[in-house]
Amino acid sequence: MAAINLLQAVNEALRQEMKRDPRVIVFGEDVGYEGGVFRATVDLQKEFGKDRCMDSPLAESAIVGVGIGMAINGMIPVVEMQFSGFSYPAFNQIISHVARMRNRSRGRYTVPMVIRMPYGGGIRALEHHSESPEAFFAHIPGLKVVMPSTPYDTKGLLAAAIRDEDPVIFLEPKRIYRAFKQEVPEEDYIIPIGKAKVVREGTDITLIAWGAMMRETLKAAELAAEKGIHPEVIDLRTIAPIDRDTVIASVKKTGRAIIVHEAPKTGGIGGELMAIINEKAFLHLEAPPTRVTGFDTPFPLPRGEQHYLPSPERILVKIQEVVNYLT
Amino acid sequence: MIFKDYNPLEKKMLQIMDETGTIVKPELMPDLTDDEIKEIYRLMVKTRETDKKALMYQRQGRMLTYAPNLGQEAAQVASAFALEKRDWMVPAFRELGAWLTRGAELEMIYLYWYGNEFGSYVPEDLRILPVSVPIASHLQHAVGIAWAAKLQGKDEVAITYFGDGATSQGDFSESMNWAGVYKAPTVFFCQNNQFAISVPRGIQTAAETIAQKAIAFGMPGIQVDGNDIFAVYAATKEAVDRARRGEGPTLIEAYTYRLGAHTTSDDPTRYRSNDEVEEWSKRDPIDRLKKYLLSKGLLTEEEEAQIVEAYGKLAEEAFKYVEANGETQLEDIFKYHYKEMTPQLVEQMEEYKQFLRERGEI
Ligand SMILES: Cc1ncc(C[n+]2csc(CCOP(=O)(O)OP(=O)(O)O)c2C)c(N)n1
Numbered sequence: 233m234a235a236i237n238l239l240q241a242v243n244e245a246l247r248q249e250m251k252r253d254p255r256v257i258v259f260g261e262d263v264g265y266e267g268g269v270f271r272a273t274v275d276l277q278k279e280f281g282k283d284r285c286m287d288s289p290l291a292e293s294a295i296v297g298v299g300i301g302m303a304i305n306g307m308i309p310v311v312e313m314q315f316s317g318f319s320y321p322a323f324n325q326i327i328s329h330v331a332r333m334r335n336r337s338r339g340r341y342t343v344p345m346v347i348r349m350p351y352g353g354g355i356r357a358l359e360h361h362s363e364s365p366e367a368f369f370a371h372i373p374g375l376k377v378v379m380p381s382t383p384y385d386t387k388g389l390l391a392a393a394i395r396d397e398d399p400v401i402f403l404e405p406k407r408i409y410r411a412f413k414q415e416v417p418e419e420d421y422i423i424p425i426g427k428a429k430v431v432r433e434g435t436d437i438t439l440i441a442w443g444a445m446m447r448e449t450l451k452a453a454e455l456a457a458e459k460g461i462h463p464e465v466i467d468l469r470t471i472a473p474i475d476r477d478t479v480i481a482s483v484k485k486t487g488r489a490i491i492v493h494e495a496p497k498t499g500g501i502g503g504e505l506m507a508i509i510n511e512k513a514f515l516h517l518e519a520p521p522t523r524v525t526g527f528d529t530p531f532p533l534p535r536g537e538q539h540y541l542p543s544p545e546r547i548l549v550k551i552q553e554v555v556n557y558l559t
Numbered sequence: 560m561i562f563k564d565y566n567p568l569e570k571k572m573l574q575i576m577d578e579t580g581t582i583v584k585p586e587l588m589p590d591l592t593d594d595e596i597k598e599i600y601r602l603m604v605k606t607r608e609t610d611k612k613a614l615m616y617q618r619q620g621r622m623l624t625y626a627p628n629l630g631q632e633a634a635q636v637a638s639a640f641a642l643e644k645r646d647w648m649v650p651a652f653r654e655l656g657a658w659l660t661r662g663a664e665l666e667m668i669y670l671y672w673y674g675n676e677f678g679s680y681v682p683e684d685l686r687i688l689p690v691s692v693p694i695a696s697h698l699q700h701a702v703g704i705a706w707a708a709k710l711q712g713k714d715e716v717a718i719t720y721f722g723d724g725a726t727s728q729g730d731f732s733e734s735m736n737w738a739g740v741y742k743a744p745t746v747f748f749c750q751n752n753q754f755a756i757s758v759p760r761g762i763q764t765a766a767e768t769i770a771q772k773a774i775a776f777g778m779p780g781i782q783v784d785g786n787d788i789f790a791v792y793a794a795t796k797e798a799v800d801r802a803r804r805g806e807g808p809t810l811i812e813a814y815t816y817r818l819g820a821h822t823t824s825d826d827p828t829r830y831r832s833n834d835e836v837e838e839w840s841k842r843d844p845i846d847r848l849k850k851y852l853l854s855k856g857l858l859t860e861e862e863e864a865q866i867v868e869a870y871g872k873l874a875e876e877a878f879k880y881v882e883a884n885g886e887t888q889l890e891d892i893f894k895y896h897y898k899e900m901t902p903q904l905v906e907q908m909e910e911y912k913q914f915l916r917e918r919g920e921i
Contacts (some may be wrong), residue, residue: 257710283710289740294699294733301703304688305647306711309703321729328693329700335895337689338680342898374896397898426901473901 235413241383242272242348242404245390246310248420250280253308256394258285260295260312260348269314270350270409292318296325296347300333303343310394316351316403317360323368330399331374346393350406351379352444352494353526354541356534363531364443364495369401370472370504376425377471379403381446383414385469388423396425403471405444428475430482434464437488437555440479440505442468445542449492452547461555471501479505480512487518488554492542497525519557524550561587561797562779562809567770572782572814575789578842580850582789589793593857599640599788600852601866603632603845606656608870609665609877610819613672616878617823623674628655630786630818633844634750635720636660637791638813641799642718647686647708649701649719651694653750653817657720661687665877673885676895686715694755695721695728698747702734705802706743716802718746718795724755726772727763735810739776744802746795747773747810750785752817757830773810785813786844816842889921 264287267274276285299309313319334342353362380386393400441449453463491502502523524542565571575584616622635656671678679689691697701719708715738745773780783790798809816839852858893908915921
């Protein structure tokens with residue numbers, strides 16, 4: 233075992249999958265020679281050659297659209313959108329074709345591809361470099377959406393995504409690409425898509441988060457514990473399909489829930505989770521489920537982003553509100 | 560060869576057989592046997608009869624929205640005829656002639672327009688992608704298929720069909736550009752039928768020809784008389800051969816005319832004159848080939864009548880089958896989004912079935 237960061241985990245998963253299966257190919261903008269602007273694909277071209285890891289023209293719709301054709305003709309493309317905020321030119325391809333080809337052709341043609349994108353704020357970047365677009369993709373039937381929060385999960389989930397016979401949108405929390413290291417096995421392993429993880433056990437309230445927001449949420453749980461409140465924390469890991477069982481089991485136990493996400497509040501996955509909790513655990517609730525999220529605004533430029541991103545303190549205040557509901 | 564001699568920037572258009580069925584460029588006649596020419600003719604008649612019947616059923620309220628093919632039979636049949644079985648076809652939605660040439664069954668085609676996804680379940684032995692509605696998006700898939708073939712060392716070419724309207728889309732430029740860069744063995748086959756719904760070709764581009772757009776992407780482009788099977792076949796064959804030899808993609812602009820409506824929901828009299836349609840009717844691709852065949856003694860009027868009748872019957876039989884078997888099975892609506900249904904989908908399906916059960920509807 234070696235201690236690696238989340239970005240290295242991406243690279244390692246790609247390398248192992250390329251080694252394991254010659255059908256796996258990697259391409260995108262600056263992905264080949266340079267190894268990507270974040271270096272997620274570094275050295276892959278050197279190791280596997282220009283026919284396995286290549287630079288694409290600067291055209292997102294083509295990166296995805298060409299990937300679709302390659303998947304139909306026997307390959308497993310793992311493509312990169314340089315930033316999730318630049319995936320929008322590819323929306324038509326993702327929504328109209330990636331997600332639908334299996335259904336449209338009643339199973340004759342499938343698109344086993346992975347679309348990787350760094351997402352999220354907190355990196356003091358230019359406009360369009362900080363968005364969290366998971367809800368767009370989770371809304372589309374036919375797509376799976378995965379958002380890891382640790383190096384260990386990243387490696388196992390990316391390997392699972394590449395081996396999955398369905399298309400997967402893989403959103404990488406770029407803010408924590410290099411934030412911390414974790415012991416990660418050198419051999420390959422899989423973490424199943426569609427399974428959330430209870431990362432902290434507790435009794436008083438369930439906190440649900442994913443990706444880069446896990447750190448804030450866990451910090452908030454610690455602060456709450458200091459005040460005698462014991463949150464259970466769930467790392468959702470897969471946004472679509474959501475692991476309802478893990479969420480419901482926890483909320484039935486705690487009777488309270490807060491969802492934390494970076495994306496804007498309206499139409500976010502927080503709302504979906506609250507709906508699931510209402511449908512499946514209503515009679516166990518001690519307080520209405522609620523959320524701590526980004527605002528219904530575009531992601532602010534760097535001088536304002538600290539206000540936008542949910543902080544442990546904001547989460548803590550909400551925890552106290554919910555725990556003290558009607559008391 | 561012909562790509563050099565018919566430079567679109569010099570406004571040259573390839574024509575081998577003129578409107579009277581006379582071969583005007585004998586030296587460019589493609590290598591087709593009389594039997595093959597006759598087969599092309601049959602496929603064109605089959606296309607027309609299938610198309611006519613579809614329109615008739617639509618008017619009777621038995622078929623849903625349909626995109627007619629009338630006038631584009633030569634462009635489609637002769638181009639698809641230049642492919643091998645192992646090659647791929649990536650169509651838009653008006654490619655009836657190409658589908659039939661590639662061996663698709665009438666039942667399947669009618670089933671699609673009847674409104675059932677199983678019409679897009681292409682049998683394993685046919686390399687045709689389903690109908691693609693979002694304009695120009697499918698060109699990207701053709702490039703991907705072709706590029707994947709090249710990377711895997713497979714001897715396969717992809718042809719993709721689209722209209723003049725599609726050339727205004729970003730996906731047209733992106734896919735042509737990509738195919739050029741990576742020399743993906745792709746044939747971009749544009750049927751310039753002069754209209755995108757009501758919008759005339761002149762509003763899609765200020766370029767003199769569509770074919771010349773190829774030049775900027777580093778590939779040959781050629782404009783051909785789209786109602787002349789020999790010109791269409793010769794150019795497509797050359798493009799396919801080039802692709803196979805590893806020389807990269809080609810853009811072909813088949814200059815033709817959509818004699819019918821855009822779809823059955825469209826009224827073309829609102830945006831074009833009857834005189835114009837008349838003029839183009841005189842250049843009908845089937846009439847032209849028929850004249851050629853008659854003059855060569857390869858066809859008689861009686862034989863033509865028999866062929867027309869036989870394909871008409873075939874279409875009727877196919878549609879009968881579709882009407883009897885065309886309804887969508889409830890479970891099929893849920894079954895094909897993922898390899899395995901998600902718990903969410905299972906729940907939604909079961910809840911709806913329960914609703915139907917309680918009403919005695921299943
Ligand atoms: C992206 C997109 N925009 C609009 C439409 C609606 N639409 C359907 S067909 C069509 C015109 C297509 O013209 P052209 O590409 O020339 O093909 P043709 O219909 O002439 O075969 C339009 C605008 C569509 N299907 N897709």
